[in-house]
Amino acid sequence: MMNGWMLASGLMALSCAGGHAIAGLNMFYRPIRTAITDDLHAGVLTGMWHLITIHFTLSAIALLVLGVNGQGAVAWLIAAQFAGYAAIYLFISLRLGGVLKLFQWVPFAATAVLAVTGALTAH
Numbered sequence: 001m002m003n004g005w006m007l008a009s010g011l012m013a014l015s016c017a018g019g020h021a022i023a024g025l026n027m028f029y030r031p032i033r034t035a036i037t038d039d040l041h042a043g044v045l046t047g048m049w050h051l052i053t054i055h056f057t058l059s060a061i062a063l064l065v066l067g068v069n070g071q072g073a074v075a076w077l078i079a080a081q082f083a084g085y086a087a088i089y090l091f092i093s094l095r096l097g098g099v100l101k102l103f104q105w106v107p108f109a110a111t112a113v114l115a116v117t118g119a120l121t122a123h
Contacts, residue, residue, distance in 0.1 A: 006067030006075060006118030010060050012111040013082070017056035019107070063115060072122025079115035082108045 029049050036042045059078050066075050089105035096102065 001070040001123055003067045003070050003072070003118050003122055005114055005121055006063055006070075006072065008067075009075070009079075009111055009114030009118050010063030010065075010067055012107060012114055013056060013060035013063055013078070016082075016104075016107050016111060017053060017060055019104075020056055021053045063118070066122070067118065070123055072119035075115045075119040075122070079112045079119065082115065083112035086112060 029045075033042055033045060036045060059081065062074060063078060066072065086105040086108035089102045089108060090099070093099055093102040093105060100106075
């Protein structure tokens with residue numbers, strides 16, 4: 001049986017992946033990459049950037065598949081990951097002086113809440 005909450009969490013995770021890969025490329029990756037003069041550090045940044053994009057995308061796919069299958073066990077793990085991302089970004093945002101300095105915690109939190117709701121309603 002399909003789970004709408006799980007499908008919504010998958011779509012939200014997919015928006016996180018797209019936002020990271022597309023919007024974040026010019027907003028964050030390129031300026032940071034340009035500022036790094038050490039090739040090793042630049043390589044590590046590039047690797048981390050792509051790992052995050054892959055992780056967000058695979059999480060979205062997993063949530064979408066779970067939403068179609070109506071299962072919820074793995075959703076708890078993905079929800080915990082996105083809740084952790086939200087907590088880290090909210091903490092850093094507050095340290096930078098405002099709740100929306102790093103707004104990314106909002107879609108991360110939304111993904112976590114939707115995934116938990118999907119897991120709770122899975123059969």
